[in-house]
Amino acid sequence: MADIVSLRPFSVLSAIFRVTGIAAVPLANGYEMTAQLHHARASLAVTWQARQPDVRLKPGVLVSPRWKSTLAALDEPVAIHRLVYLDRPERSENLFRTVPAKGAFEAALFERAGALWECLPLGFQELFNTLFWDGQRFLRYCTGPSSMIGHHARACGIASRWPRPCCACCPCTRRRTRPSRCSPPWCTMPARPMSINRVVTAAGISPIAVA
Secondary structure, three states: OOOOHHHOOHHHOOOOEEEEEEEEEEEOOEEEEEEEEEOOOOEEEEEEEEOOOOOOOOOOOEEEEEEOOOOOOOOOOEEEEEEEEOOOOOOOOOHHHHOOOOOHHHHHHHHHHHHHHHHOOHHHHHHHHHHHOOHHHHHHHHHOOOOOOOOOOOOOHHHHOOOOOOOOOOHHHHHOOOOOOOOOHHHOOOOOOOOHHHHHHHOOOOHHHHO
16 A cells, blocks of 8 residues: 555545445444545545445446545545546546556556557547446456467456557657657557547457457
8 A cells, every 4th residue: 555645745646546445334324435446656445424325336446536635644544525436438547557456467567558558649548448437348358368269368368468669658659640660550640530440459459358
């Protein structure tokens, strides 16, 4: 768990987290809610009180905490006003930063994928987030196999086939109109509109994960 005290002010923390666990304890006049949140900047536990639990809040969904004026100590959950369920995709959020990795291998894969996402043109980033805003679908994409048989028919098979960035992902790649020697084709803006199938393929999305 990250040092929350060192992350003040709140602007340093991400506005969007992924829920990795949630629990509700009945009280006399409502419920005491506790949730575990994850982002690459910080993983933390939060607590708040509610009259009724929000049934939409469950592991895998994306939320935005409504902070109080100060942060609590690390040995206790951070007290917040509430968690806001995010049902609409945010085009600027790198979803790979919200995935909790289960070891160094997955962490390296997700870091590589996040760098590739940063290389995509803004329109493709928005398309990717729209396709994979659903937590369960995004989990299947990150950890599912890429084939039914063969050496990629294993956990993280799709992730193992993500290409490596061949150069630093500079924001200027999103404004290029012609391919560069050092930039892969998904770093360039096509001269004419691409079909949805070509967009999905360029983003490295497997049809198995989208289904």
